[in-house]
Amino acid sequence: MTAALEIDQVNHRFGRFQALKEVSLIVPRGGFTALLGVNGAGKTTLFSLITRLYNNSTGSIRVAGYDLRREPMQALARLGVVFQSRAMDADLTVRQNLAYHASLHGISRQDAAGRIEEVLSQVGLVGKSADRVSALSGGQQRRAEIARALIHRPDILLLDEATVGLDVKSRAEVLELTRRLIAENGVSALWATHIMDEIQPDDDLVILHQGQVLRRGSAADIAGRQGLTQAFLDLTGVAV
Amino acid sequence: MSDITFPPRAWVTAFIGISLRETLRFVNQRGRFLAALVRPLVWLFIFAAGFRAVLGLSITEPYQTYVLYEVYVTPGLCAMIQLFNGMQSSLSMVYDRETGAMRTLLVSPFPRWFLLGAKLVAGVVVSIIQVYTFLAIAWFWEVRPPALGYLTVLPALILSGLMLGAMGLFLSSAIRQLENFAGVMNFVIFPMFFASTALYPLWRMRESSTLLHDICAVNPFTHAVELVRFALYQQVNWLSLAVVLGCLAGFFGAAVFMYDPAKGLWARRKGVA
Numbered sequence: 001m002t003a004a005l006e007i008d009q010v011n012h013r014f015g016r017f018q019a020l021k022e023v024s025l026i027v028p029r030g031g032f033t034a035l036l037g038v039n040g041a042g043k044t045t046l047f048s049l050i051t052r053l054y055n056n057s058t059g060s061i062r063v064a065g066y067d068l069r070r071e072p073m074q075a076l077a078r079l080g081v082v083f084q085s086r087a088m089d090a091d092l093t094v095r096q097n098l099a100y101h102a103s104l105h106g107i108s109r110q111d112a113a114g115r116i117e118e119v120l121s122q123v124g125l126v127g128k129s130a131d132r133v134s135a136l137s138g139g140q141q142r143r144a145e146i147a148r149a150l151i152h153r154p155d156i157l158l159l160d161e162a163t164v165g166l167d168v169k170s171r172a173e174v175l176e177l178t179r180r181l182i183a184e185n186g187v188s189a190l191w192a193t194h195i196m197d198e199i200q201p202d203d204d205l206v207i208l209h210q211g212q213v214l215r216r217g218s219a220a221d222i223a224g225r226q227g228l229t230q231a232f233l234d235l236t237g238v239a240v
Numbered sequence: 241m242s243d244i245t246f247p248p249r250a251w252v253t254a255f256i257g258i259s260l261r262e263t264l265r266f267v268n269q270r271g272r273f274l275a276a277l278v279r280p281l282v283w284l285f286i287f288a289a290g291f292r293a294v295l296g297l298s299i300t301e302p303y304q305t306y307v308l309y310e311v312y313v314t315p316g317l318c319a320m321i322q323l324f325n326g327m328q329s330s331l332s333m334v335y336d337r338e339t340g341a342m343r344t345l346l347v348s349p350f351p352r353w354f355l356l357g358a359k360l361v362a363g364v365v366v367s368i369i370q371v372y373t374f375l376a377i378a379w380f381w382e383v384r385p386p387a388l389g390y391l392t393v394l395p396a397l398i399l400s401g402l403m404l405g406a407m408g409l410f411l412s413s414a415i416r417q418l419e420n421f422a423g424v425m426n427f428v429i430f431p432m433f434f435a436s437t438a439l440y441p442l443w444r445m446r447e448s449s450t451l452l453h454d455i456c457a458v459n460p461f462t463h464a465v466e467l468v469r470f471a472l473y474q475q476v477n478w479l480s481l482a483v484v485l486g487c488l489a490g491f492f493g494a495a496v497f498m499y500d501p502a503k504g505l506w507a508r509r510k511g512v513a
Contacts, residue, residue, distance in 0.1 A: 051347045055501040073246065076349035087340040089261070091268050096261075103257020104348035104355075106250025148344075 002065035004029045004156040004188035005050070009059035012045055012211075019045045020211045023059075027156060027190050027204070032182055034199045034219065035192040037208035038238055043192040044084055046208070047160045050190075051081055064155040077105060080149030080187070084160040086141060090134035094125060094144050097133060098151055105152035112151070119147040122181060139170030143177060150181065156188040157181075163198065171198075196228050209236045246350070254350050255358045262362035265332070276324060276370045277377075280317035284378060288313045300441045302473040314383045315469035316438025318371045318393075322401045323461060325367035327429055329359070330408030334415050346499075353496045356409055360492070363408075364401035371397055389472045396471030400464035403484050406491035407460075413498030436462040437469075460487040 005027035012020040020042045027033045037043050048054045050061055052072055061068040063075035081087075088097045095116055102112035120126045123143040133141060142162060149157055159178060163171040175198055182189050191198070199205060201220035206213055214235045215222050223231050266272065292309040300312070336342040345355055375383075375390065385393075411424055435452065436459050437445075446453040456462050463480035470477040 051343070052501050053343060053346055073349040073351070076347060079347065081343075081347055083340055083343055085340040087343050089265070089341050089344075090339070092261070092264060096264060100257050100261045101344060103253050103260070104345065104350070106246050106253050106350070108249070108253055 002029075002062075003027060004031070004064060005190060006062040007046075007050070007059070008061075010046070010049060010056055010061060011058045012042075012049060012054065012056065018211060020049070023208070023211070023213055025206045025213060025216060027188050029155075029188055030182075030186055031204055032179065032189050032191060033204040033206060035190055035206050035208055036194065036196070036199065036232065037192075038194050038236070041194075041208045042211040043208060044160055045211075047081070047083075047158055047192065050158060051079060052076060077152065078155040080152065080154035080157045082142070082145045082149050082157070082159040082162045084162075084164060084192075086145075088133045088141065088145060088148065091132065093130050093132050094120070094136070094147075095129040097144070098148055101148045102151050107152060115151050115153075116147075119150045122150065122184070123147045123177060137170070138166050139173060142166065142170070142174045146174070146178065146181070150185065150187075153185075154187060156190065158190050158192075160192045161194070162191070163193070163195070171195075196232065199228060207232065207235055209238075251350070251354070254348070254354070255361075258345075258355070258358040259362035259365065262329075262359065262366060266366050272328065273370065276321055276328070277373060279324065280321055280374050281377060283317055283320070284310060284313065284381060284383070300443070302470045302475045302477075308382070310378075310381060310383050311385075312441070313439060314375075314378055314385075315472055316436070316465045318374065318397065318468050318472075319400055319404075319461065319465045320433060320438060321370050321374060322364075322367045322397070322404045322464070323429065323433060325363060325370060325401070326404035326406075326408035327411075327424070328408075329363040329405055330412040330415075330424075331418070331421055333359075333409065333412035334418055334421065337412075338418060352499050352501075356495055356499060357492070360402060360405045360409060363405045364398060367401045367405070368394070368397050385472045386474060389474055392474045393468060393471040396467045399481070399484050399488065400467055403460065403464060403488040403491065406488055406495060409495035410491045410498065413495055432459060432461045435459055436465055438462075438465045460484070463487075 003026045007023055007025050010020055010023045011018070023046060035043055045054070049056045050068070052068060056069065064078045066074040066078065068075045092100070098116045098119070099109070099112050102115060107115065116129070117126070120129055123146055125140060125143055125147060128136060128140060133144060136144060162178070163174050166174060178189060178191070193199070199219050201223070203219045205217060205219040205222050207215045207222070219228060222228065288310045333342065346352065348355060411428065415421065415424065435455050437456060438461070442453060442456055445456050460483060463483035466477045466480040467484050470480070
């Protein structure tokens with residue numbers, strides 16, 4: 001079975017600045033992979049390459065077996081993305097935003113109507129469908145973004161610091177919701193974060209630092225006896 | 241793994257979705273519609289009324305007789321609506337990019353030329369609604385082109401709207417921040433509008449300055465105005481048609497290039513999306 005996401009030897013530069021160096025990682029099907037790195041480690045750049053906001057000129061990125069460069073339509077159709085910053089239209093309602101996103105994946109209005117009910121129910125926002133996004137709390141907006149990312153039934157969810165800016169309670173809810181949805185829907189997830197508490201021992205973990213993958217493996221193995229925070233400090237040499 | 245294909249129906253769905261979003265945004269911003277309408281009406285009711293007394297217009301193609309200044313200026317004001325609408329679309333693209341909403345569009349599996357084209361067409365539809373509303377009001381101001389002209393002007397409005405919208409798309413790809421838009425207004429929009437045949441015919445320009453006449457003659461906006469002017473009187477200005485089509489292809493091609501993740505400025509920027 002092909003992996004949900006395979007990244008092989010990817011580099012990216014902004015002028016002279018090497019943002020990513022020989023990055024390789026695999027997200028298995030149905031798995032939760034955490035991408036851990038401090039701010040500026042290259043997580044968002046990597047997500048921009050996977051979502052084709054930037055072009056990957058070296059190495060390869062395959063989504064559900066489809067090469068992003070050669071088969072971008074097939075690959076992007078299988079990606080669901082929650083960006084670090086808000087990506088929904090604040091002036092439109094939740095339902096209008098979801099319908100718009102469904103149309104961007106070629107889903108007919110009739111099919112979209114059913115799917116909107118389904119995903120809103122999954123994220124617990126059924127009562128908010130007619131509310132403008134600007135009227136939602138930060139946690140609700142995040143849940144709406146997750147619903148948007150799920151509406152076209154992707155193979156893999158990319159979540160770039162999805163809990164950033166949320167209070168502790170909302171953060172825990174969004175993380176719990178994501179894990180539950182992954183279990184229920186059978187999708188895979190690549191969860192980018194800089195917060196150690198969001199990682200569980202049985203998660204796959206990739207540590208990204210200064211554009212390079214320092215370690216890959218299970219969080220428990222990487223943490224060892226010293227714990228994840230200390231292991232991360234030892235690997236990166238930075239304070240958390 | 242189910243195979244995902246995009247039948248023609250899916251492309252139509254995406255196109256309608258993008259158009260609907262633009263329409264919803266337009267409906268939600270009622271002030272935008274009023275502003276778009278008030279601007280040309282102020283020119284028609286106040287500016288044109290004042291100039292009517294001092295600016296006589298002899299017979300100029302496509303008019304068969306001497307025309308009032310209000311009649312002359314109306315096609316230019318129609319094109320002005322489309323010019324500002326194109327810039328409004330461009331502004332909303334930059335705003336979407338700054339707020340992050342643009343990424344929702346760009347991570348769609350459909351190719352970027354299609355996404356940009358759909359956004360462009362949606363903007364043109366909005367501009368045409370504004371133009372016809374303006375023409376309806378202008379009718380009560382004694383600006384009454386032939387009845388069939390209201391129909392024959394439609395293709396011209398579509399083409400001029402597409403060209404000006406494509407120019408806006410291209411500009412939006414080159415503008416980094418909303419704050420830079422004032423510069424675009426001062427250095428692109430106003431010179432384009434004033435150095436055109438929207439307000440004065442070319443022969444009037446030549447009387448004051450040959451250089452200004454030449455600048456007006458090569459200004460794409462001049463050709464958008466003339467295309468609309470001739471079409472409103474059931475004629476085709478072939479030169480203007482060719483220039484508008486050429487500029488449309490050029491601006492849209494440049495916009496697609498600039499928004500391509502592998503090419504253009506988009507590829508070399510950090511944090512643009």
